[in-house]
Amino acid sequence: MDSALSDPHNGSAEVGGPANGTTRPPSTPEGIALAYGSLLLMALLPIFFGALRSVRCARGKNASDMPETITSRDAARFPIIASCTLLGLYLFFKVYFPNKSYTGSVLKTWKTQKSKKGKTAVIQNPTTRDNHRFPFEIFSQEYINLLLSMYFFVLGILALSHTISPFMNKFFPANFPNRQYQLLFTQGSGENKEEIINYEFDTKDLVCLGLSSVVGVWYLLRKHWIANNLFGLAFSLNGVELLHLNNVSTGCILLGGLFIYDVFWVFGTNVMVTVARSFEAPIKLVFPQDLLEKGLEADNFAMLGLGDIVIPGIFIALLLRFDISLKKNTHTYFYTSFAAYIFGLGLTIFIMHIFKHAQPALLYLVPACIGFPVLVALAKGEVTEMFSYEESNPKDPAAATESKEGTEASTSKGLEKKEK
Numbered sequence: 001m002d003s004a005l006s007d008p009h010n011g012s013a014e015v016g017g018p019a020n021g022t023t024r025p026p027s028t029p030e031g032i033a034l035a036y037g038s039l040l041l042m043a044l045l046p047i048f049f050g051a052l053r054s055v056r057c058a059r060g061k062n063a064s065d066m067p068e069t070i071t072s073r074d075a076a077r078f079p080i081i082a083s084c085t086l087l088g089l090y091l092f093f094k095v096y097f098p099n100k101s102y103t104g105s106v107l108k109t110w111k112t113q114k115s116k117k118g119k120t121a122v123i124q125n126p127t128t129r130d131n132h133r134f135p136f137e138i139f140s141q142e143y144i145n146l147l148l149s150m151y152f153f154v155l156g157i158l159a160l161s162h163t164i165s166p167f168m169n170k171f172f173p174a175n176f177p178n179r180q181y182q183l184l185f186t187q188g189s190g191e192n193k194e195e196i197i198n199y200e201f202d203t204k205d206l207v208c209l210g211l212s213s214v215v216g217v218w219y220l221l222r223k224h225w226i227a228n229n230l231f232g233l234a235f236s237l238n239g240v241e242l243l244h245l246n247n248v249s250t251g252c253i254l255l256g257g258l259f260i261y262d263v264f265w266v267f268g269t270n271v272m273v274t275v276a277r278s279f280e281a282p283i284k285l286v287f288p289q290d291l292l293e294k295g296l297e298a299d300n301f302a303m304l305g306l307g308d309i310v311i312p313g314i315f316i317a318l319l320l321r322f323d324i325s326l327k328k329n330t331h332t333y334f335y336t337s338f339a340a341y342i343f344g345l346g347l348t349i350f351i352m353h354i355f356k357h358a359q360p361a362l363l364y365l366v367p368a369c370i371g372f373p374v375l376v377a378l379a380k381g382e383v384t385e386m387f388s389y390e391e392s393n394p395k396d397p398a399a400a401t402e403s404k405e406g407t408e409a410s411t412s413k414g415l416e417k418k419e420k
Helices: 029-059 072-096 100-117 126-131 133-138 141-171 203-222 225-242 248-268 271-278 291-297 307-326 332-355 362-380 383-388 397-419
Strands: 004-006 068-070 180-187 194-202 243-245 284-288 301-305
Touching: 029 225, 029 243, 029 284, 029 291, 029 301, 029 307, 029 332, 068 072, 072 248, 072 271, 141 203, 141 225, 194 203, 203 225, 225 243, 225 284, 225 307, 243 248, 243 307, 248 271, 248 307, 248 362, 248 383, 284 291, 301 307, 307 332, 307 362, 332 362, 362 383
Parallel strands: 068 243
Antiparallel strands: 004 301, 180 194, 284 301
């Protein structure tokens, strides 16, 4: 959803900062370079490792790790749904919290009247306060962000646990008492029984869940940027791993639609940047430009939306699986698209730094990530193979049946040839 790369505070007044109107000193060139380089590196990690894990995920038999396949219909609807969600969040923040200074002035006026006339004085203009009591006192922005924080606290713990589980398994001793568990929820009975949740896990997963909970509590209490990034990286890696495009055409539809979405909401309006700054949730990666001056307590951030990682990432992961399907022991299209992503994001950072304005990163990433692999396919004469490559949905019974029938047919043909 949030898909803008921005540098909101460089040399400008801090959003939500000191009330005296002071401005931040411009960031040093070293601090800016460190922030941009770190954002680029953090974006590459979940794409690279998420793509590798997506291959194992597609081959896996564990129902809890089955990927969610995006069809062309899903891809066409996604920009519309994302636009409605983004606009809804924007209107919510603007209608309920149109201006913090205005909210403060309303309350300040009431308090001043109260202090001048004593504790038992009648308020001169009770309508002003009563009209604003509902949005400002019951559904305050702090309460809404607290609710969102609790939601992402749970999601973040689960995502981070799933992310670190393969790495942590290497550190457990061979004699570690590991027990298997299964969480199963079904609906109906007999032949009509349908699985709602079927999640398999073990004791090692529970240990990872405990470690992830420590990060979750840290994020919930401090909202520290490192905890935010740990959750953001986990969300990104899980998205690249578990969201699969069924073919290259679907990927082009999705990236093309979000290309228009990103350009419109960043250049055409201030909606994207406003929501990104108001929405206190790990939906973006941040890195301080004043880290060298203030250390871990730095607060002058450049940010990158997770959409700029996950959306191109699932397309790059698809090309890796296409490479493997060619059975040529080369990953040409994966490396090409990965290099295209580096080029596109680097160009985004360069343009943003030159014009000092938030940039829709997909404006540069989409042409690069689609154009470079297509040019390589043209040069190798594999355009037809690329666009005819198809992945079935492992959760779709019909697709699974067709795949099984195809496998049986190929097996029978092989047996017939042997008999001849």
